[in-house]
Amino acid sequence: MMGMLCQLRGYKRTEIHVYIGKYGTHVLFIPIIRVMGITYQQSGVDIDAANRLINRIKEPIKQTNRPEILTDVGGFAALATLPTKFQQPVLVCGTDGVGTKVELAIEHDRHEVIGQDLVAMCVNDILVYGAEPLLFLDYFATAKLDIAIAERVISGIADACKQVGCALAGGETAELPGLYAPNIYDLAGFCVGVVEKETLDVRKNVQVGDILLGLASDGPHSNGYSLIRALLREHKAPDSILEEMLTPTRLYGPAVLSIADSATGMAHITGGGLIENPPRMLTEDLAIELSPNVWEQPESFKWINAKGQLEPIEMLRTFNCGIGFVIATRAEDSAQVKSKLEGGGERVYNIGRVVASGARPSSDSIILTRE
Amino acid sequence: MMGMLCQLRGYKRTEIHVYIGKYGTHVLFIPIIRVMGITYQQSGVDIDAANRLINRIKEPIKQTNRPEILTDVGGFAALATLPTKFQQPVLVCGTDGVGTKVELAIEHDRHEVIGQDLVAMCVNDILVYGAEPLLFLDYFATAKLDIAIAERVISGIADACKQVGCALAGGETAELPGLYAPNIYDLAGFCVGVVEKETLDVRKNVQVGDILLGLASDGPHSNGYSLIRALLREHKAPDSILEEMLTPTRLYGPAVLSIADSATGMAHITGGGLIENPPRMLTEDLAIELSPNVWEQPESFKWINAKGQLEPIEMLRTFNCGIGFVIATRAEDSAQVKSKLEGGGERVYNIGRVVASGARPSSDSIILTRE
Numbered sequence: 213m214m215g216m217l218c219q220l221r222g223y224k225r226t227e228i229h230v231y232i233g234k235y236g237t238h239v240l241f242i243p244i245i246r247v248m249g250i251t252y253q254q255s256g257v258d259i260d261a262a263n264r265l266i267n268r269i270k271e272p273i274k275q276t277n278r279p280e281i282l283t284d285v286g287g288f289a290a291l292a293t294l295p296t297k298f299q300q301p302v303l304v305c306g307t308d309g310v311g312t313k314v315e316l317a318i319e320h321d322r323h324e325v326i327g328q329d330l331v332a333m334c335v336n337d338i339l340v341y342g343a344e345p346l347l348f349l350d351y352f353a354t355a356k357l358d359i360a361i362a363e364r365v366i367s368g369i370a371d372a373c374k375q376v377g378c379a380l381a382g383g384e385t386a387e388l389p390g391l392y393a394p395n396i397y398d399l400a401g402f403c404v405g406v407v408e409k410e411t412l413d414v415r416k417n418v419q420v421g422d423i424l425l426g427l428a429s430d431g432p433h434s435n436g437y438s439l440i441r442a443l444l445r446e447h448k449a450p451d452s453i454l455e456e457m458l459t460p461t462r463l464y465g466p467a468v469l470s471i472a473d474s475a476t477g478m479a480h481i482t483g484g485g486l487i488e489n490p491p492r493m494l495t496e497d498l499a500i501e502l503s504p505n506v507w508e509q510p511e512s513f514k515w516i517n518a519k520g521q522l523e524p525i526e527m528l529r530t531f532n533c534g535i536g537f538v539i540a541t542r543a544e545d546s547a548q549v550k551s552k553l554e555g556g557g558e559r560v561y562n563i564g565r566v567v568a569s570g571a572r573p574s575s576d577s578i579i580l581t582r583e
Numbered sequence: 584m585m586g587m588l589c590q591l592r593g594y595k596r597t598e599i600h601v602y603i604g605k606y607g608t609h610v611l612f613i614p615i616i617r618v619m620g621i622t623y624q625q626s627g628v629d630i631d632a633a634n635r636l637i638n639r640i641k642e643p644i645k646q647t648n649r650p651e652i653l654t655d656v657g658g659f660a661a662l663a664t665l666p667t668k669f670q671q672p673v674l675v676c677g678t679d680g681v682g683t684k685v686e687l688a689i690e691h692d693r694h695e696v697i698g699q700d701l702v703a704m705c706v707n708d709i710l711v712y713g714a715e716p717l718l719f720l721d722y723f724a725t726a727k728l729d730i731a732i733a734e735r736v737i738s739g740i741a742d743a744c745k746q747v748g749c750a751l752a753g754g755e756t757a758e759l760p761g762l763y764a765p766n767i768y769d770l771a772g773f774c775v776g777v778v779e780k781e782t783l784d785v786r787k788n789v790q791v792g793d794i795l796l797g798l799a800s801d802g803p804h805s806n807g808y809s810l811i812r813a814l815l816r817e818h819k820a821p822d823s824i825l826e827e828m829l830t831p832t833r834l835y836g837p838a839v840l841s842i843a844d845s846a847t848g849m850a851h852i853t854g855g856g857l858i859e860n861p862p863r864m865l866t867e868d869l870a871i872e873l874s875p876n877v878w879e880q881p882e883s884f885k886w887i888n889a890k891g892q893l894e895p896i897e898m899l900r901t902f903n904c905g906i907g908f909v910i911a912t913r914a915e916d917s918a919q920v921k922s923k924l925e926g927g928g929e930r931v932y933n934i935g936r937v938v939a940s941g942a943r944p945s946s947d948s949i950i951l952t953r954e
Contacts, residue, residue, distance in 0.1 A: 290677070292673065293672075293780065300664070304662055305718060305752065306661070306720075309724060341662065351722065351771035353771070384771070390683055392769075393764060398769065404674065
């Protein structure tokens with residue numbers, strides 16, 4: 213019987229659904245299970261702490277609200293109308309995680325950065341289509357819910373959503389002791405954006421001679437962290453390098469949307485780095501001539517390169533190497549687009565141009581094709 | 584140097600983005616990393632196996648396609664227009680996981696059931712609003728990708744999407760060795776549905792006298808599995824009971840949508856069971872009188888009750904106890920709605936009615952209120 217009790221004391225599953233509710237509050241739903249006289253609270257979950265979590269994340273989430281988000285009593289799902297300005301709205305939906313960067317953030321007690329990584333990994337993907345981010349949902353799963361950590365993570369998600377004008381309309385928090393390593397959590401994000409169909413059709417017209425503008429990254433963002441962590445286990449990195457590795461993925465949102473109408477193609481530099489992502493905007497008859505020496509790589513990439521002794525092409529295939537987002541424009545528009553992006557706070561480099569497939573590289577450039 | 588090599592041999596992150604691509608094929612993206620002469624393939628990832636995975640999941644995914652899904656070269660995100668029949672479309676977006684049921688499925692090598700659980704947990708939530716499921720995205724994260732298992736899981740997701748008429752428009756597969764326990768994976772799902780704004784406004788009008796119809800569940804679905812697994816560690820369950828516990832969450836999709844116009848309120852019986860979910864359709868002046876003895880509980884719940892010795896109210900708070908979805912209708916419509924649902928393959932019970940808050944229960948009923 214005691215064995216039974218012990219087993220059942222181990223039973224816990226917390227489900228927290230945070231939805232923007234009818235009265236501007238957020239429903240936090242924790243089933244309180246009473247098993248053989250042992251309540252859920254006695255078995256270790258601190259309901260007061262959970263209530264503190266609601267109170268703390270309520271305000272940052274509320275700050276992300278948009279007029280399109282509809283309110284509902286039950287909170288089974290997030291409801292939204294479409295922004296009225298769209299004639300023929302196209303939904304652009306993305307999902308992503310943050311990879312093993314979450315482990316680095318956990319190791320260094322930097323739970324407030326990883327929320328922006330999550331939002332940026334999803335939202336930067338939909339920006340490629342010129343889509344305006346409308347709403348975001350998160351999935352947060354952990355072995356054992358630590359309220360203080362959850363607050364920092366979810367507040368970080370909310371702050372990043374606010375920066376890109378996207379409502380944090382819901383989320384799922386799951387406590388799954390058997391699935392996750394102790395003290396570890398994983399995150400998945402889901403984003404819905406909207407774009408005008410006509411604009412979307414017009415944008416896919418990259419052609420030979422288009423200029424590629426590269427927007428500076430803030431560090432490795434959320435890619436290549438298994439390699440980074442392998443190197444960090446062998447070498448102590450200077451504080452400034454580590455700081456760059458812990459800097460969240462840059463939110464290109466407002467700046468990129470301001471020039472989306474002048475872009476003929478866009479690419480988020482994510483897994484596959486500068487080698488594999490820019491060609492994703494191409495049709496098969498085109499290639500990209502990339503000049504990888506025209507911008508200076510942030511210090512963290514120099515450190516990774518020195519310690520990892522990667523071949524240059526492998527550096528470019530694994531990391532953004534200083535360029536987090538790429539925009540193609542007609543040559544005649546490029547100066548204006550660059551200046552507008554700079555006005556929006558971006559550092560912008562002319563990193564290459566679109567060429568015919570089969571073109572030969574110069575001595576300081578490489579040719580990228582779809583593969 | 585060898586230490587370095589060993590460290591770097593351990594580096595792997597597979598990212599597989601499956602999107603419906605331009606030519607009806609699906610982009611599977613695996614960065615091949617060459618570090619100090621060691622290619623990714625040499626370090627353990629079987630590219631041929633990955634290609635087999637693409638070929639195997641291509642067909643089930645293709646089967647879920649809908650005319651609204653737009654094709655794109657780059658595959659950074661999933662694109663969809665809205666079904667043309669909607670005048671004022673409202674998006675209904677949900678996210679969920681499957682909790683620790685995934686562990687039971689893994690233990691019993693039943694990877695093909697858990698995909699339907701994932702889809703049903705998300706889609707049944709949006710059905711509550713009468714929303715037509717449009718597209719689904721999945722997040723599949725594991726310590727080490729097993730191609731054969733991934734195929735079974737993703738095919739299961741695709742099959743369930745097809746059953747509810749929802750496009751499996753994309754997904755993220757991440758290999759994260761440090762985050763997950765060995766041989767374990769977790770799943771998160773994300774669903775976008777659409778409903779006419781006017782219909783949504785009309786539906787929220789539950790009133791005193793409405794009849795509650797309960798749709799039979801196929802077993803515990805995806806809730807209460809931490810408790811179920813605790814009991815299974817102490818007691819051997821008969822095969823038929825275990826089979827019920829491994830039966831996927833029922834997809835209420837087509838049947839519920841066929842009667843959505845006659846529903847005054849709906850509830851998916853998920854975490855919180857029959858105690859906490861039905862009241863989510865109520866305004867504060869209303870309550871529900873539930874008659875928990877009018878249907879026979881499936882065998883698995885009797886077994887759980889016998890072995891767990893839970894108080895009846897805790898059984899109802901933890902499990903669906905045989906009722907997976909609840910629909911409120913006007914009393915005069917209830918016979919027709921019931922018959923239509925039965926025509927759609929559902930087993931339906933009159934499980935209670937809507938009463939004024941403050942009403943007293945009878946000897947064989949309980950009163951449920953919003954908390």
